[in-house]
Amino acid sequence: MFCERGVSATSGDDIAAAAGLSTRTIWRYFRSKESCVEPVLSLSVQRFLAVTDRWPAELSLADHLAADMAAHPLGEDEIADEVRALRIATMSTDEPALRAAYLMVHDEMERGLIPVAAKRLGLPEDDLTVRLCAAAVTGAFRVVDEDVGRRVILEKETVSLEEVLGLIDRAVRDATNGRFGGPVAR
Numbered sequence: 297m298f299c300e301r302g303v304s305a306t307s308g309d310d311i312a313a314a315a316g317l318s319t320r321t322i323w324r325y326f327r328s329k330e331s332c333v334e335p336v337l338s339l340s341v342q343r344f345l346a347v348t349d350r351w352p353a354e355l356s357l358a359d360h361l362a363a364d365m366a367a368h369p370l371g372e373d374e375i376a377d378e379v380r381a382l383r384i385a386t387m388s389t390d391e392p393a394l395r396a397a398y399l400m401v402h403d404e405m406e407r408g409l410i411p412v413a414a415k416r417l418g419l420p421e422d423d424l425t426v427r428l429c430a431a432a433v434t435g436a437f438r439v440v441d442e443d444v445g446r447r448v449i450l451e452k453e454t455v456s457l458e459e460v461l462g463l464i465d466r467a468v469r470d471a472t473n474g475r476f477g478g479p480v481a482r
Contacts, residue, residue, distance in 0.1 A: 299383050303330065303391050330393040333384050337401040340381040343374070344437075345408040353416070353480040358465035362457070385438075386445035406434040416480050429476045436467035 297306045297314060308329045312319040326332050347368075351360045370378065388398040409430035414421040417429065440463045447453040468477035 298330075298333070298387060298394070299380075303387070303394055328393060328397075330391070331397045331400070333394065334397050334401055336377060336380050337384060337398060338404060339374075339377050341401055341405045341408065343370075343378075344405065345412075348409065348412045351412065351416075356465060356479055357468055357477045358461040361464065362461055365457075382441065382445040383449055385441045386449045389442060389446075402434050402438055405437070406430050409433055413476060416476065425475070429472050432471035433468050433476060436471040437464070440464055440467050 297310060301310075306329065308322055309319050311329055311332050312322045315322070322329075322332070326334075347361065347364050348357075350364060351357065355363065384394065384398060388395040407430075410421050410426060413419075413429040413433070414423065414426045417423075417426055419426050440460070444455055444460055444463070448455055465477060
């Protein structure tokens with residue numbers, strides 16, 4: 297509804313009616329109408345964290361993402377969820393309240409990346425470098441999502457999977473000063 301009508305033209309009552317719930321129920325579970333997008337965004341984050349849990353040491357993140365997509369292709373509903381998440385990412389740059397919800401979910405992603413970074417870096421989870429890498433990777437993905445979303449959704453540009461993976465690879469390596477994203481030599 298936010299994409300079709302705009303955020304300001306969509307009310308909590310509209311969201312409740314579309315979900316088949318009472319408005320009171322919506323307000324019980326969500327702090328604002330904009331936070332109603334968090335479950336959609338969270339699905340995307342949970343899928344990504346599941347992919348990183350399967351990340352073998354010998355592959356770079358970009359190579360693993362490509363291989364994992366081939367081995368575990370998204371279904372039609374999952375693709376639709378990812379498109380919705382990309383639309384929300386794009387809209388969040390101009391909607392402060394939507395931005396807050398978007399960033400809340402990125403906090404979830406950052407916390408979920410801490411064990412992945414610790415394992416790949418061979419450091420404890422509470423190590424500053426681990427936490428900085430998790431934050432940097434999360435920020436890199438946010439920037440790539442916003443860039444790709446703008447190009448695909450607003451500018452109607454076709455962006456290839458190879459280009460997206462290249463952007464992710466470059467962004468993660470740049471954001472972590474090359475410490476994260478590549479294969480791990482053990």
